[in-house]
Amino acid sequence: MENVPVAEISTANPKTKLKVALVGNPNSGKSTLFNALTGLNQSTGNFPGVTVDKKSGICNIYHPATGKIVRTEIIDLPGTYSLNPKSADEQVAYDVLCDKDNPDYPDTTVIVADASNLKRTLFLVTQIIDLRIPVVLALNMTDLLEAAGMQVDTEKLSSLLGVPVLSISAREKKGIDRLRQIICQRVPAPKKSFFESPSFSDKTQENIERYRKITSILTECVSEKREIPAERLTRRADRILTHRFWGYVVFLAVLFLIFQSIFFLAAYPMDWIETLFLQFSQWGAGWLPPGELSDLFINGILAGLSGIVVFVPQIAFLFLFIAILEDTGYMARVSFIMDKLMRKFGLNGKSVIPLISGVACAVPAIMGTRTISNWKERLITIMITPLMSCSARLPVYTILISLAVPAGKSLGFFNLQGLILMSLYLIGFLAALGAAFVMKYLLKTREVSYFIMELPIYRSPRWSSIGITITDKVKVFLWDAGKVIIAISIVLWFLSSHAPGSRFADIERKYAGYTGADAESKIAAEKLEASYAGILGKSIEPAIAPLGFDWKIGISLVTSFAAREVFVGTMATIYSVGDADNTQSIRKKMNDERHPVSGEKVYSAAVCFSLMIFYAFAMQCMSTLAVVYRETRSWKWPFIQFLYMSALAYLSSLLVYHLLK
Amino acid sequence: MSKPLTLAHLKKGQQAIIESLAETEFSLKLMEMGCVPGETVRLEKVAPLGDPIAVLVSGYTLSLRKAEAETVRLKKS
Numbered sequence: 001m002e003n004v005p006v007a008e009i010s011t012a013n014p015k016t017k018l019k020v021a022l023v024g025n026p027n028s029g030k031s032t033l034f035n036a037l038t039g040l041n042q043s044t045g046n047f048p049g050v051t052v053d054k055k056s057g058i059c060n061i062y063h064p065a066t067g068k069i070v071r072t073e074i075i076d077l078p079g080t081y082s083l084n085p086k087s088a089d090e091q092v093a094y095d096v097l098c099d100k101d102n103p104d105y106p107d108t109t110v111i112v113a114d115a116s117n118l119k120r121t122l123f124l125v126t127q128i129i130d131l132r133i134p135v136v137l138a139l140n141m142t143d144l145l146e147a148a149g150m151q152v153d154t155e156k157l158s159s160l161l162g163v164p165v166l167s168i169s170a171r172e173k174k175g176i177d178r179l180r181q182i183i184c185q186r187v188p189a190p191k192k193s194f195f196e197s198p199s200f201s202d203k204t205q206e207n208i209e210r211y212r213k214i215t216s217i218l219t220e221c222v223s224e225k226r227e228i229p230a231e232r233l234t235r236r237a238d239r240i241l242t243h244r245f246w247g248y249v250v251f252l253a254v255l256f257l258i259f260q261s262i263f264f265l266a267a268y269p270m271d272w273i274e275t276l277f278l279q280f281s282q283w284g285a286g287w288l289p290p291g292e293l294s295d296l297f298i299n300g301i302l303a304g305l306s307g308i309v310v311f312v313p314q315i316a317f318l319f320l321f322i323a324i325l326e327d328t329g330y331m332a333r334v335s336f337i338m339d340k341l342m343r344k345f346g347l348n349g350k351s352v353i354p355l356i357s358g359v360a361c362a363v364p365a366i367m368g369t370r371t372i373s374n375w376k377e378r379l380i381t382i383m384i385t386p387l388m389s390c391s392a393r394l395p396v397y398t399i400l401i402s403l404a405v406p407a408g409k410s411l412g413f414f415n416l417q418g419l420i421l422m423s424l425y426l427i428g429f430l431a432a433l434g435a436a437f438v439m440k441y442l443l444k445t446r447e448v449s450y451f452i453m454e455l456p457i458y459r460s461p462r463w464s465s466i467g468i469t470i471t472d473k474v475k476v477f478l479w480d481a482g483k484v485i486i487a488i489s490i491v492l493w494f495l496s497s498h499a500p501g502s503r504f505a506d507i508e509r510k511y512a513g514y515t516g517a518d519a520e521s522k523i524a525a526e527k528l529e530a531s532y533a534g535i536l537g538k539s540i541e542p543a544i545a546p547l548g549f550d551w552k553i554g555i556s557l558v559t560s561f562a563a564r565e566v567f568v569g570t571m572a573t574i575y576s577v578g579d580a581d582n583t584q585s586i587r588k589k590m591n592d593e594r595h596p597v598s599g600e601k602v603y604s605a606a607v608c609f610s611l612m613i614f615y616a617f618a619m620q621c622m623s624t625l626a627v628v629y630r631e632t633r634s635w636k637w638p639f640i641q642f643l644y645m646s647a648l649a650y651l652s653s654l655l656v657y658h659l660l661k
Numbered sequence: 662m663s664k665p666l667t668l669a670h671l672k673k674g675q676q677a678i679i680e681s682l683a684e685t686e687f688s689l690k691l692m693e694m695g696c697v698p699g700e701t702v703r704l705e706k707v708a709p710l711g712d713p714i715a716v717l718v719s720g721y722t723l724s725l726r727k728a729e730a731e732t733v734r735l736k737k738s
Contacts, residue, residue: 082693119719120695204682207692208699225720234722235705244709336724340710349713450687450729452694455715455722 018072020059020183021104023093023128024112025121026079027329027456029140031055033112033170034076035465037180042468054092054104061184070184075104081120083127084203089370097131108134108183115139115152115167116228116457122214125161126194134187135163138179142167148228157221162190171462234457238333247337254330258321259422260415269313277306296493303572304489308482308565312474315391318360319473320466326353327461332453339451345433346440348372349451351381355432358388359425361477362624366631376445380436382631383641386624387432389425389616392564396615397424399568403591404608428616431648484622488559488566495533496555496574503530525596528552528574547614547650548607548657550595560620567615606660613656618649666737668702668716668730676703683732695719696733 024030034042038057055076063070077096078089085091096104111128113121118139128135139152158165164187168175195210240246281302288294325331331353339349350372357365365385372378389397401417410416498504507526511519528534529551536558537551544554556570568586575589593602619625625638632638671677679700682688695718696702705722706715715724 084689084693086690117719117721120693120721123693123695203689204692207689208697211692211697212699238706242706242708242715247709332724336706336713336715337709339726340708340712448686450690451713451724451726452687452690452729453724454694455724457722 018061018070018108018184018186019075019104019106020072021075021077021096021106021109022112023077023097023109023124024079025081025114025117025124025454027454028079028112028114028117028121029170030079030112031076032462032465033110033138033140033168033176034074035462035468036170036173036176037074040468040471059180061180063184064181065185072183075106080124082124083131087370087373097128097133106133108136108187110136110138110179110183112138112140112170115142116144116231118152118218118222119211119214122218123210126210126214129161129163129190129194132189132193134189136179136182136187137161137163137165138175139165139167140170143169143172143174144228144230147230148226149223150226150228151223153221157217160217160221161194162192163187230457230459234329237458238455241330241333242337247333251334251337254325256422258318259425260418261317261321264415264418266313266317270310273310273313274306277302277309281306295497296490299497300490300493301486303493304486304569305482306569306572308478308485308569310395310568312478314394315360315477316470316474318391319470322357322360323466323469324461325356327459327466329456329458331356332455335451335453336455343449345436346377346380346443347436348374348377348381348449350453351377354381354385355388355429358385358390360473361390361392362386362388362621363627364473366624366627369631374445374449375447376443377449379443379632379637380439382628383439383637384432384435386619386621386641386645387428387435387617389428390564390621392621393424393615395565395568397421397612399571399587399590400603400608400612402587403603404605404612424612424616427613431617435644435648485566485569489569492533492555492559492570492574495536496528496531499527499531500535533574546657547653548604548610548661550602552602553607553611557614560615561622564615564620606657609660610653610657614649614653616649617645617652619645666735668704668725668733668735669714669727671702671704671716671735673704673707676701677735677737678702680734680736683734685732687729688732691725691729691733694723695721696723702733702735 022030022034034055034057037059041059042055042057057074057076059072059074061070061072062068075096077093080090080093082090083094083097085094096102096106097109099105109128111125113125125135125137137157139154142152145152152167154165154167164182166175166178166182168179170176195206195213241250281298284294284298284302288297325334334352334356335349338352342349342351351369353371354365354368357368362385365388366382369378369381369385372381398421401420405416405420504527507523507530511523529538533555534551537554540554540558541549541551544557549557552574555574556567559566559570571590572586575586575593590603591601594600595602619642625642628638628641629635666677668679679696679698679702681698682691682696697719700718703717704714705717708714708724711727713724713726714730715722716730717723
């Protein structure tokens with residue numbers, strides 16, 4: 001009925017603006033409703049002064065009475081169980097709703113409630129009603145109740161609570177239009193409080209009374225609680241998934257599946273992207289007039305760009321799997337079966353999720369530690385998460401593994417390359433646990449640690465919101481990492497194609513009489529050595545020579561300190577500078593690289609493994625250090641993190657090289 | 662004198678009524694999560710390593726550590 005033709009929305013110039021906040025428990029389907037209301041029309045920012053992500057979106061609502069389009073801003077507040085904030089996330093929800101001067105203070109608040117979990121939800125609902133702000137209660141997942149033959153009398157609930165109540169299903173997109181209409185017609189603030197709190201000075205007593213009143217309301221409005229089919233299914237599934245043996249088997253199998261498929265499934269689109277860029281740069285070399293600018297474009301920008309884009313399939317796959325695990329409710333079980341184990345290392349069951357997310361990227365993973373309420377456990381999780389092999393290391397590993405181990409080799413059923421990759425992730429994880437164990441004894445705290453969380457029922461993943469999540473993450477990666485990588489690629493191109501004084505001219509004069517491919521490559525090699533980049537790499541060569549690295553790797557290590565994935569781009573730049581055709585792929589070039597004196601392969605197995613270990617442990621990510629600073633509000637922790645990880649990387653790399661040499 | 666019955670003492674499938682909560686840093690959190698005096702709790706699952714546990718309370722499954730469960734005093738239903 002309220003369906004508005006798309007054209008009408010896009011041509012209208014809506015002036016009226018309405019602010020709506022979505023609030024609710026975690027797992028209440030709040031984000032699904034947010035996606036249903038705003039679609040792709042959303043953005044992620046920051047709440048002022050804090051580091052909590054602020055998701056907001058625009059929803060244009062057709063107002064039938066006035067015939068106008070109401071432009072509505074929807075803010076998705078972090079999930080919370082009450083208005084007694086205990087974590088940074090909960091504090092944000094509290095601040096927005098309780099402070100009239102807050103820039104995000106809403107005109108209307110929509111409380112999203114899991115209808116199958118009403119008792120606990122109404123606790124938050126009634127606290128918000130007591131703020132006397134305009135509120136709509138959206139009962140989500142009523143379809144789950146109906147499946148069990150239960151009913152909620154929304155009219156009665158509405159009159160008892162004194163606020164409008166409607167039932168929706170965010171997943172099936174039912175009741176969304178009605179909710180839009182209620183929003184744009186603007187609801188009045190509740191006339192009376194649900195609970196007069198000043199009569200109780202004691203919070204405990206207040207909570208007990210509040211629950212008593214909620215229970216009496218529920219007996220009037222909701223038919224007797226029956227087990228809904230999804231709950232029965234969850235109970236059965238948990239018999240296996242939290243089983244003392246099978247629980248861990250399934251968890252390891254899930255991880256194994258994720259890594260194998262990242263290596264295989266992502267390989268195809270990565271090949272296409274590589275080929276595409278290769279063709280593009282060949283085309284560029286053929287069409288563009290020779291000169292500085294064309295050189296910058298092909299060997300600087302394009303080479304750097306391909307190093308980022310090639311990476312998108314793997315990131316997308318990783319976030320796909322993590323989103324599925326989160327969305328189905330399995331992640332909570334992982335925390336549940338891992339808590340006791342993690343506690344031995346000074347961590348918390350909730351540390352497992354940041355650690356696993358760290359496999360994708362340490363930046364969102366460290367931001368995800370906010371759910372850990374204990375400061376010490378949270379700090380340790382922050383400090384060790386960068387040891388988990390993030391997706392930025394993946395291209396480094398990929399290229400080095402392919403140099404160290406021939407493709408197609410297998411060990412029994414398993415692809416050897418895949419196995420080495422998995423071991424690298426495992427090594428990172430074990431190093432993280434080791435570091436945590438040490439920090440457990442070094443850090444002192446008097447704060448009590450607790451682990452109180454909901455085990456949500458299992459649900460099938462919501463593909464559309466997973467799609468939105470993946471698009472979001474890939475975009476962030478392309479922009480945030482991309483900016484740094486392009487900038488570094490350009491700097492690097494300059495450093496490697498320019499030299500102090502007349503060095504390049506001298507080399508050219510030296511080979512003046514010679515022609516042919518041999519002379520050209522000699523000129524290119526000598527030029528690189530003479531360039532600024534060569535000077536930089538050579539100056540650190542004495543320090544890294546014991547690890548088996550030469551000055552070309554040295555250049556990459558220097559540039560990688562901005563971000564690890566720059567390694568591949570740097571390699572591409574280093575090996576294509578001076579090579580006019582730029583036809584060989586970077587992998588082949590590195591494989592063909594020989595020592596100028598001994599003629600041995602530069603990228604021998606020992607060097608490759610030494611490099612892999614170095615990249616596994618070293619703190620080479622400015623964004624991570626920046627986010628650690630933001631989360632700990634002190635430079636002390638990122639500094640310590642940088643030092644301990646660098647030391648660990650250097651020593652382990654030294655050991656590996658001397659064992660394999 | 663026998664020790665008071667707490668949530669940590671329940672056996673799988675057993676249920677009881679919450680009598681009181683000890684005063685701790687997390688007692689408010691427990692209450693927000695539905696562990697309020699008068700509510701019925703049932704032990705649903707025990708994690709593979711014996712800790713944490715998962716209980717059915719206020720119509721959903723809540724997981725908590727044994728140390729936290731010890732602060733929840735019960736009476737027989």
